[in-house]
Amino acid sequence: MANSANVLPGGNMNAVTRIGDTVQRVAGPWTPTVHRYLRYLERNGIDWAPQPIRADETAEILSFIEGDVPLYPLPGWVWHDDVLVDGARKLRQLHDASIGFGLDGAVWQSPTKVPSEVICHNDFAPHNLAFAPDGSIVGAIDFDMCSPGPRLWDIAYFATRTCPLTQHPPEGAPGADDAIRRIELILTSYETDATWRDVLRVAATRLWDLAEMSIEKADELFKPELRAEAVAYERDAQYLASILKSA
Known part of the structure; x- marks a missing residue:
């Protein structure tokens, strides 16, 4: 019905x-x-x-945004280069459209970040994107965590989830040997002069931030399983920091 x-x-x-x-x-x-x-x-x-x-x-x-929103474990088609390109272009559109939004009296669930260049989605990743049968992105959902921040804050998180930038990539995902190429594809598609090192640095910071938030939410929402997610975020943040240190 x-x-x-x-x-x-x-x-x-x-x-x-x-x-x-x-x-x-x-x-x-x-x-x-x-x-x-x-x-x-x-x-x-x-x-x-x-x-x-x-x-x-x-x-x-x-x-309601009609489309296929992938759940974890992510399906294999999520790792296609076209998703990186389409997602980066959609993210640029979103950021550009936010310019000029009035902040007087605004209340945000997520903390604002500096520099506050745009309104960040703060969770722009495949699990919050709706896809058509051909794999193209037809929408984004879950804007309740949005807040002002730098463009790179969202770019780095999108890269974290789609490259992916994790110490142990999920089954079927590209490995670390392809991460830099995939980051640079995102940056080119977004049309930014940021570098892959910038992305790794902000991605590590973003993961530490997620770890802290997960611990807070575990108590607030009575979901102890979020503490395990916090441990994984901390591990991956340390992994990215080690790559930067040796680069």
């Missing part, structure tokens, strides 16, 4: 329920800012992000 509720898989921080062509999520003090931002993106040409419908103190309703 069109209006039946269906809890969507994924999302370990915020339960998401699909109701027809909408989704319902838990709201917070940041929700009015995020809704205002999503409307701003739409006015600036981003037609592939959720549109806010309504919100109250406890729940928000957004439009």
